[in-house]
Amino acid sequence: MRVPIIAGNWKMNTNIPEALALVDGMLSPLDGIKGVEKVLCPPFVSLQAVGDKIAGTSVRLGAQNMYFQERGAYTGEISPVMLAGLCHYVILGHSERRQHFGETDELVNRKVQAAVSHKLVPIICVGESLAQNEEGLTNSVVRLQVKAALQGLSPDDVKNVVFAYEPIWAIGTGKAATGQGANAVIGLIRATVAGLYDRQTAQGLRIQYGGSVTATNIAEFIRQPEIDGALVGGASLKAEEFLRIVEQTAQIKGAGTVSR
Ligand code: PGA
Numbered sequence: 001m002r003v004p005i006i007a008g009n010w011k012m013n014t015n016i017p018e019a020l021a022l023v024d025g026m027l028s029p030l031d032g033i034k035g036v037e038k039v040l041c042p043p044f045v046s047l048q049a050v051g052d053k054i055a056g057t058s059v060r061l062g063a064q065n066m067y068f069q070e071r072g073a074y075t076g077e078i079s080p081v082m083l084a085g086l087c088h089y090v091i092l093g094h095s096e097r098r099q100h101f102g103e104t105d106e107l108v109n110r111k112v113q114a115a116v117s118h119k120l121v122p123i124i125c126v127g128e129s130l131a132q133n134e135e136g137l138t139n140s141v142v143r144l145q146v147k148a149a150l151q152g153l154s155p156d157d158v159k160n161v162v163f164a165y166e167p168i169w170a171i172g173t174g175k176a177a178t179g180q181g182a183n184a185v186i187g188l189i190r191a192t193v194a195g196l197y198d199r200q201t202a203q204g205l206r207i208q209y210g211g212s213v214t215a216t217n218i219a220e221f222i223r224q225p226e227i228d229g230a231l232v233g234g235a236s237l238k239a240e241e242f243l244r245i246v247e248q249t250a251q252i253k254g255a256g257t258v259s260r
Helices: 014-023 027-032 045-056 093-099 105-119 130-134 139-150 179-196 199-204 218-222 239-252
Strands: 003-007 035-041 059-063 090-094 121-125 162-165 205-211 229-232
Touching: 003 090, 003 121, 003 205, 014 045, 027 059, 027 105, 027 239, 035 090, 035 239, 045 059, 105 121, 105 139, 105 218, 121 139, 139 179, 179 199, 179 205, 179 218, 218 229, 218 239, 229 239
Parallel strands: 003 035, 003 229, 035 059, 059 090, 090 121, 121 162, 162 205, 205 229
Antiparallel strands: none
16 A cells, blocks of 8 residues: 655745744644655755754655765755755656756656665656647656656665656646546556556555645545645645645545544
8 A cells, every 4th residue: 555645845935944933833733644644845954954843753854856966066056965864855857947947857867866876765756838738748748757767777766766747737826637637647657667667566656746736626636546645835835734735635545543
């Protein structure tokens, strides 16, 4: 059985005091929710402070990006060596990185390889643009992104990977995909991994949906059999709303004892 995973991607929001206040507003009830893995991904500068605050709880820490080199003359970059031991997860290949910072499939793959070799669990984002969606290219685009991201990974490596299907047209737009539509693409990601590796590896793989997830629409996604959680942007900046997203996930996926 796959443990559902809800991750909050805070993006370029919150300074350190704001990040700590956001954690304070949700930590105790969040810690009490069982059967769902809960991940907070604050900006780099707040990782240590948030990490200290959630230490000893069931809440895990993730970074939003990473370079693939371990050290050296790469001004402004953060390496896997710096993140290892500090956080558990790292979001890689987010469409905002691809779009605003020119990240290619090849670069994303190098980052994925670096994360896995430093025992960081990558949350690999894939998803089509609006134009690609309208041209009926969703499946081929997503299949290519998945294949490229996993180049060079062994079946064992793939056990320590999470995917997030995030259609670009749904990110930050308030225009989420439908549960059925997201379920179909996520099923395709799983089938792609089964083709590249084997059925068992694919069945164990956790795949999130992301894009305008809220406390109002989370149930529609979580009820789908292929969808194992969500990567939440805007709604993860509101403590109460994020809690309600995690609580519903626990209840719907059946694991859930919710203690509040
Ligand atoms: P959103 O962002 O929930 O604000 O649409 C999701 C994401 O980019 O991960």
